Amino acid sequence: MKNILRAFAVLILIVLVYLRIAIYPQLDLLSGFSAKSVASGHFIDGRSLETIQLGDNNLPKVNWVSNKINDSEKFVTSTVYGLKERKAIYREGLGATLIDDDFDVTKSYEVPKRRFIKNSRPYPLGNNEPKDTIFTTIDYNKLHDAVDDAFDKKDEKNKRTRSVVVLYKDHLIAEKYATGFNKNSRILGWSMTKSITGTFFGILQHQGKINIMKPAPIKEWQNDQRKNITINDLLHMNSGLEWEEEYTKICDATQMLFQAEDMSRCQLEKPAVFKPNTHWNYSSGTTNLLSGILRKQFKSHQEYLDFWYASLIDKIGMNSMIVETDMKGNFVGSSYGWATTRDWAKFGLLYLHKGNWNGEQIFDESWAKYVATPTNTSNGRYGAQFWLNAGGYFPNVPKDMYYCSGFQGQMIFIIPSLDLVIVRMGLSEEFDFNKFLKEVTACLKK
Structure with missing residues (x-):
């Protein structure tokens, strides 16, 4: 019995050492990736946390991460089972930035000065809706089939377009x-x-x-x-x-x-x-x-x-x-x-x-x-x-x-x-x- 317990203890020790050497260093990157991904997807494109976690955060082990969105102060915090907390802040004009503990969130910052040029031409050379044009050199049935084929059918998750x-x-x-x-x-x-x-x-x-x-x-x-x-x-x-x-x-x-x-x-x-x-x-x-x-x-x-x-x-x-x-x-x-x-x-x-x-x-x-x-x-x-x-x-x-x-x-x-x-x-x-x-x-x- 003692030999069994001793062997079990050694096995546990080996597992702990493996986790410490092979897995623990990854936790900081996992929570960092997730915090940045959630902050960007949510504040830039308006996606929900659920949408991001089911879609954008589809990397191995990222499902270990728990994410919290603070909409009023525009930041996201993420942890891996309560460990390795990372924070990403959103600033209008600069997007989301993954920060460390030394980053001064109260410090003023510069943002790009945007100049949206008005162009009344149709898309793509302008900003208006595209103009319908029929080209005799295009087989539109084949084109629509080709584009449709790029997307998953209902309930599939293979092509992920x-x-x-x-x-x-x-x-x-x-x-x-x-x-x-x-x-x-x-x-x-x-x-x-x-x-x-x-x-x-x-x-x-x-x-x-x-x-x-x-x-x-x-x-x-x-x-x-x-x-x-x-x-x-x-x-x-x-x-x-x-x-x-x-x-x-x-x-x-x-x-x-x-x-x-x-x-x-x-x-x-x-x-x-x-x-x-x-x-x-x-x-x-x-x-x-x-x-x-x-x-x-x-x-x-x-x-x-x-x-x-x-x-x-x-x-x-x-x-x-x-x-x-x-x-x-x-x-x-x-x-x-x-x-x-x-x-x-x-x-x-x-x-x-x-x-x-x-x-x-x-x-x-x-x-x-x-x-x-x-x-x-x-x-x-x-x-x-x-x-x-x-x-x-x-x-x-x-x-x-x-x-x-x-x-x-x-x-x-x-x-x-x-x-x-x-x-x-x-x-x-x-x-x-x-x-x-x-x-x-x-x-x-x-």
């Missing part, structure tokens, strides 16, 4: 939403935000204010081999800096998004493990470093905040969009852009038009070619903050297609050869995008 928008020759030709979503629903684009962030370098270059081929302006790198890293290398995810991006475990990316006070410094502080332009490595830290570099281009924090909206977001009428900030006031350019599906499609249309929006050139035509040209170490998969089909990753889709891609299958597909922009927002990356794109593009009659 939330919305689809299709633009052809500057017209909305298809649009559909899952139950609970509509044209006004703001949806998190996750890493599609990287393409937004990268675009600002194209805008500054068009304005003659930056040269992306020059070394990154980072003083901490000037005394080691990192001094040779250019902004171009960073845009191509080709800097050679150490970084781990694996969302199934604690890694550089998850620690940055759910623990860092200043996300722009997480990649900056990493050592070089390869020479620049020799090793492609996808890194959200790199994009947030780029956001920090953008901030340095302006004399004041207010100018930095305003630039994102005045030079691009509000200029093309993406008035629903909000890009959230970290505790230090940096836009989280890697991951935290919210917008309606229609507005995400506008961004794709801007690139389809090579930077021209209603007659105004926002970035040079050459910039669209630049972002869609493969970096030499990505096997045709990646350009400059955009993903590519140059290597035929989607075999049944034109190879000139390039796209914005975000966690859980957020996608903006730009297909210049077909004058087509396709947006799909959802909750699953298991979705068969090749089949979907094949079916949609097949609707265009030869």
Whole structure:
């Protein structure tokens, strides 16, 4: 009997040690993810706690978390069985920010000055409702079937598509939403935000204010081999800096998004493990470093905040969009852009038009070619903050297609050869995008 009790005690000890080593460190990230997710979904898009917990919070172990919303003071607190409490606050204009115990919630803060330009043209080039247009080159029955097939049938949870928008020759030709979503629903684009962030370098270059081929302006790198890293290398995810991006475990990316006070410094502080332009490595830290570099281009924090909206977001009428900030006031350019599906499609249309929006050139035509040209170490998969089909990753889709891609299958597909922009927002990356794109593009009659 004593031997049995002793063995049982050893087993319990082993379990406790395992929990302490393997599970306990994850709790902070779990409660942090949940607090941020609930605060953003609730205060930005008006979703209920139940909707967020059943939908947006669909990661492993996140159901261990309990969440409480304080509507009057606009914050969310989350714990894992009473442990590791995390708090996310909502501030109008800045979105939701996950904060730590040292964050001063009483401190005043600056917000972007928005200028919503009135444009009476129909969507997508304006803000009025789209104009019905029938193209003889489209098989509409096939198109509607293709879009319908992107959504789950009743009681299914396989494809998990939330919305689809299709633009052809500057017209909305298809649009559909899952139950609970509509044209006004703001949806998190996750890493599609990287393409937004990268675009600002194209805008500054068009304005003659930056040269992306020059070394990154980072003083901490000037005394080691990192001094040779250019902004171009960073845009191509080709800097050679150490970084781990694996969302199934604690890694550089998850620690940055759910623990860092200043996300722009997480990649900056990493050592070089390869020479620049020799090793492609996808890194959200790199994009947030780029956001920090953008901030340095302006004399004041207010100018930095305003630039994102005045030079691009509000200029093309993406008035629903909000890009959230970290505790230090940096836009989280890697991951935290919210917008309606229609507005995400506008961004794709801007690139389809090579930077021209209603007659105004926002970035040079050459910039669209630049972002869609493969970096030499990505096997045709990646350009400059955009993903590519140059290597035929989607075999049944034109190879000139390039796209914005975000966690859980957020996608903006730009297909210049077909004058087509396709947006799909959802909750699953298991979705068969090749089949979907094949079916949609097949609707265009030869």
